[in-house]
Amino acid sequence: MRSVVGLVTVVAASTFYLYLLSSYLPPGPQLVKRNNDEGVESSGENSENNLRSDGRLAESRLKFPSDLEELKEMAQLLRYYKTEHGGYVLLLFCSAYLYKQTFAIPGSSLLNVLAGALFGPWQGLLLACVLTTVGATFCFLLSRAFGKQHIVRLFPDKVAVLQKKVQENHSSLFFLLLFLRFFPMSPNWFLNMSCPIFNIPLTLFSMSVFIGLMPYNFVCVQTGSVLSELSSLDQLLSWRVVLQLLLVAFAALLPGAVIRHYSCTRLQPSSTAVKKD
Template identity: 35%
Template sequence: MRGKASWCFSYCSNILVMAAPRSIIIDIGKQRHEENAKEDSPTSKKPTGAKLDGRSLLSHWELAVAVSVFLLFCIGLFCVYSTMPAAEYGKIKLPRSISDLRVLKDNLATYAKDYRGQFILGYCSTYIFMQTFMIPGTIFMSLLAGALFGVIKGLVLVVVNATAGASCCYCLSKLIGKPLVNWLWPEKLRFFQAEIAKRREKLLNYMLFLRITPTLPNTFINLASPMVDIPFNVFFLATLIGLIPASYITVRAGLALGDLKSIKDLYDFKTLTVLFLIGSVSILPTILKRKRTYE
């Protein structure tokens, strides 16, 4: 039991180490670098103790909510892992490369077969946690679903978990995400807001297009949707349906992990073209309506 508790703590720590999404870290680093460069300029005026127009990024209340929700998820994750049957814990860790994923798949194949229910619960909890807090690595989880459960079951598992995690991220962003989104992606947010304003009548079609195609990052869509007044029902439905094509490609690739060299191989020019063609079908009614209006 002591070994299990130790592993649970180790595994949760492994997830937390990855909890800062790379894209956000890069964006924050760039903005801080630009801010420091402006401050170091001899012509710039240096405000005394000012942070983001005189205030910190998050208020005390917002910070308390963020920490509380994060800790609540961590406790739930720890409880799920602590109830799972014994295994060779040292070999189970979140993959960070295709080679790590192959090793993990080999170690989990028998375990997932013998304890299917417990394993799926642990898998779902991990996936939703990572998606909610924008932790990189969900694409490896999708590949793992295909490798362990096949295309149909793996696709259902991935789409349901990705939608649940994105919905949690939407709700969390609605509470505390506005200053973060405004700080990280101000120009992208203004563009998104303008596009949404032009497509209010066919909002579901446009959201489906964004989900199917890689036009905007899913992380940005999850966080920014509440900021531009996208209703939750539209967000949920577009996410549930729109993630199917890309998830199918990823899950299907999980069946042939031995042939996959890197993540970049998943989305080559041909695959991206197919996704854009599928996405174009979703906005076809909007295009036709505009054409009839102009005529």
């Protein structure tokens, strides 16, 4: 009972913080309208009304994107605010990302794409990798504090299979964790919540998340960076964009191919373990 109350308290407090952060927006960059022929500037009252209207519109549009259309609108809105409130946009993005990762809410891939559109390919990649690692670590700690017994009760078969893999490959545990991130037999959210059950060291877990999910983050961030530069769908078929996307795909597949090649010698298959027994 205490674990449920503690978990609900953490979720409620985090949700309230994110709600306050997204509700009380700073004023957007003021756009002063002029009439070039008459040299007349818009009145202060009208400008103030426009800012209030823009603020209400922005507040209604600040939500987790669920598709590419909403993602595009969100990117336009945050790029508009980023011109004068870069710190606020960074804080809002990091808070939303960590919220999703900590509580295992689907949709992080769209936020990775948004990182590429807002912060560029390399800053966006670094930010996505750090936030993925920190968010997964928070999920790990939350599960260790409140949820281990519930994970075992809800997913007994998955826990048993993963526990067997950990026991068989205890001597190459870090390599196993990397392999599971590149070729997940279970979703990432389940790995984040179940690793405390097997007493995986936190440092080992965090390093495997940072390295193992880097190719996935790279693909999403680079895609967001490419798409943010397009002004029409015709540009999507240009040679520059096609070659850039092919390079992204190759860079993402290469680490996985290396891991798969060495997995035969480093990781012990279940069949071998059965024969030894």
